[in-house]
Amino acid sequence: MAAITESVIEEATLSWLQSLDYTILSGDQIAPKAPTSERQTYADTILVERLQTALEVINPTIPFAAIEEAIGKITRTDSPNLIENNRRFHKLLTEGVDVEYQRDRRTIYDKVWLVDFTHPENNDWLAVNQLTVIENKNNRRPDVVIFINGLPLAVIELKNPTTETATIQGAFNQLQTYKTDISSLFPYNELFIVSDGTEARVGTLTADWEWFMPWRTIDGDTIAPKKQAELEVLLKGIFAKHRLLDLLRYFITFEVDGDTITKKIAGYHQYHAVNKAIESTVAATAETGDKKVGVIWHTQGSGKSLTMTFYAGKIVRHRALNNPSLVVLTDRNDLDDQLFNTFCASSDLLRQTPTQADNREHLQDLLQVASGGIVFTTIQKFAPEPGQTYPTLSERRNIIFIADEAHRSQYGLNARVVRKPDEEEAYLSYGFAKHLRDGLPNASFIGFTGTPIEATDKNTPAVFGNYIDIYDIQRAVEDEATVKIYYEGRLAKIQLDESERPHIDTEFEEVTETEEQTAKEKLKSKCARLEALVGSERRIAQIAEDIVTHFENRLASIEGKAMIVCMSRRICVDLYNAIIQLRPDWHHEDDDKGANKVVMTGSAADDGKMQPHIRNKRRRKALAKRFKNPANEMKLVIVRDMWLTGFDAPCLHTLYVDKPMRGHGLMQAIARGNRVFKDKPGGLVVDYLGIADQLREALHHYTAGD
Structure with a gap:
């Protein structure tokens, strides 16, 4: 041979x-x-x-x-x-x-x-x-x-x-x-x-x-x-x-x-997914089309936002679409900003600069154009005034809704009866897809998601159609598009009284049985009881000590950053204070200094201990820039909900979880640590609340081959 x-x-x-x-x-x-x-x-x-x-x-x-x-x-x-x-x-x-x-x-x-x-x-x-x-x-x-x-x-x-x-x-x-x-x-x-x-x-x-x-x-x-x-x-x-x-x-x-300036080329999964989506879009927007382009499921960290950008860049130039208008939908302001910035950074490819809708009126003005344009908006801006129907803005067929995280529950065409606990009178509540369809009746829908459509989810296929392309966790890791996620349970390190432990287990199961938004509405009392147990002074002190020791050991072996996810803003602040007691030099009052920060929203009505950690959008953006910079001294961030979706910091290698989570919310969170970065061997999830079963269930569900 x-x-x-x-x-x-x-x-x-x-x-x-x-x-x-x-x-x-x-x-x-x-x-x-x-x-x-x-x-x-x-x-x-x-x-x-x-x-x-x-x-x-x-x-x-x-x-x-x-x-x-x-x-x-x-x-x-x-x-x-x-x-x-x-x-x-x-x-x-x-x-x-x-x-x-x-x-x-x-x-x-x-x-x-x-x-x-x-x-x-x-x-x-x-x-x-x-x-x-x-x-x-x-x-x-x-x-x-x-x-x-x-x-x-x-x-x-x-x-x-x-x-x-x-x-x-x-x-x-x-x-x-x-x-x-x-x-x-x-x-x-x-x-x-x-x-x-x-x-x-x-x-x-x-x-x-x-x-x-x-x-x-x-x-x-x-x-x-x-x-x-x-x-x-x-x-x-x-x-x-x-x-x-x-x-x-x-x-x-x-x-x-x-x-x-960073030059990027599509990976094979992005290239072929986009071309399948282009073909599906041409069919869906035709006179005989069903206006359902389909759903692309590409796991978190594999470049979903860039895939959306490539799709937009190609579809706006497709002759069959005759200069289409694109409406990019998210369900949160911070996600809208992040995706908008990604598109703006690639304006050469798009041959235009996208526009972000400021409010409902601005959105309606932007959508009444004769052709063209890329408009970013949160889906909530499509809500009509109470008791009214969203006005028809255009009957063109070459309008495409591009939805980020398309599996979200608020997409739906059907009405449901809602009755508030304190009110006798019931009313009809519609999914936002109904309002989108009222405003742009002939528009087509394409969805992008980092997590799969649940088997029980009837809304997503009804609005968007079926899968166009799937790129799951297993393939992403094999291709080294993402790194592996490792799990470390440290529940045993926190010495709770035996009388407290069963209460936490019971409350945790009940709170995580449904989506977080539903939990906020229906399980407030259970959440409050669990928050009190999880956020007790003694437990926070123990977790602070364990995180400091664990994170310093991590930094000794691999350079990088960490995120702590807490159940409430109150716990975020208390944990920050406990950590600063142990490591005073990690604290600084100025945003541009200090190794540890809390990132959260709030208002003037919050109590005094919260106020130092409440920042406006501009200041939070500055913190994000610091955290994403591997050379910056800001190494540790504490959050409740912010930065858990759509936030990309490749140097982040450790996620400390002390919050009830499951399903796509859990997968979105742990994906913060799966980005490729230099010689990073993998991301680590450190569990203080016993989420191993939920994580195993989510990983099984989110791998298409299983």
Whole structure:
């Protein structure tokens, strides 16, 4: 049997690309002074003659002078910053290059397209191995460079799996060296591929190693068997011509956060889910469609918000939808803000800036447009005035409701009879979907959720339809899209009196039998009794001491942050005070200092001990920024409900739970610790209230394969 060497892997790579109808050439064949040279110098990274020829084919009505003008624009760099130049080029690649020229004594404003996205066969497809690039005396040879129309859009770096020091991460490190040594190759780069012949991953120019992800499927319908080479699956899954063009056009985004630009590409689960959703949307919005697009269940931490962004970016440009309007729905203000910020960070992909509805009146104004727009709102803004029906705003069919966490109980079309305990008269209460349908009767609905639809939930399928795509916890962990969650029960560490323990167990079971919102309405007395037991002074002191010891031991072995989830705001504050008694240096009155904070809402009516911890939206946002920054001293946060859904802090590795939770609420909470971050081995859930059975039940239910 022949030994597996890097050259063998390289030959296999070229063979797979050739099977996809790429032309294969070596770097020597196109080198300067070679008989078939396509480069004047080793510093040239664009194959200019191929580019000129391809652009003339793709843009047959554009004069050659205008094509030369377009080439000049893409070869010019406006910034010393590589990622800025890369972002600028991507915009030219996906939106065309603006040019002007004279025809019949008139100035014509037109676009030169660098690739033909509609007809893949009109493009020039080339793979070059061992391409020598020399820049500032640095001589480097990437293993394989993919050129489309002479533009170097992808780089593949390979390592030998039989050499202990030549790892797949070594291939990643090699690419980072190339970015510094031969940076002129990368303003045009869209994809990095690394492989050691066994594993294969795809990433972008700005991605750290932990964000280089596998590609598990070729056709999107079946996951490739483990015996099939990962590199073969990745190359055939990404570099099939129609798929690569689709990926370049709709599934790459540049997220802008202040001065930081992060380039992101869809994972295979996101790419195929979005395309299934696009197909379903076209059918649902047609004249004969049922207006139910369906539901995408992608487990928490696997990039659901980004999937929603990619969906929006592609559907707004779909010809069949004729410039649709999108209405993005959440059920909480903080989730509305978080998702809105995610979309705004990708405004290049969306080709527009989304708008956030301030109130009911503003929402109605935004939805009465003739076409277009991306509007963010909480579902509560669709509530009509008491005793009234929500007014009809538009009868267009190209309006799409995009609902985050679509399984929530408030979506429903049917009425139910409600009778308040203190009132004799009953009234009809409708799910919010009724009001949405009243306002926009021909709109279609798509739902995104991080947790599955309950078997007893009839509302969600009635409003949204059936599953479009499922990506559950098990697959996310296998793909390293999320990390594993580990459990540690520390109930035994808290020495309760025997007389107290059975009461806590009983109250806990009753409170967690129903959803938290129902518990607030129907189980207030039981919650109050449990809160008194859980929040006793002696118990809080014990938990504070145990958390401090446990967390300091965690920090000694792995750098990161922790969140404590308490049952009430009163317990949050009391626990904070108990921790500060043990570690006074963790406290600071200023928001921008201190290691420990409570994050909660409140009002002027709250008692004095609460007031130091009540902050407005702007101040809470500043705390979130501190907590998300791995280098910031803020290491520990105490919450009741805030930051348990939609809050993304990858450096968070420990969740201390001292609150009755079950079902999707529990899964949402523990998912705060499942984000990928550097060498984080997993997230840890530390249980002080005995949620093991609830966690086991939720994990079983939330894995599609079970």
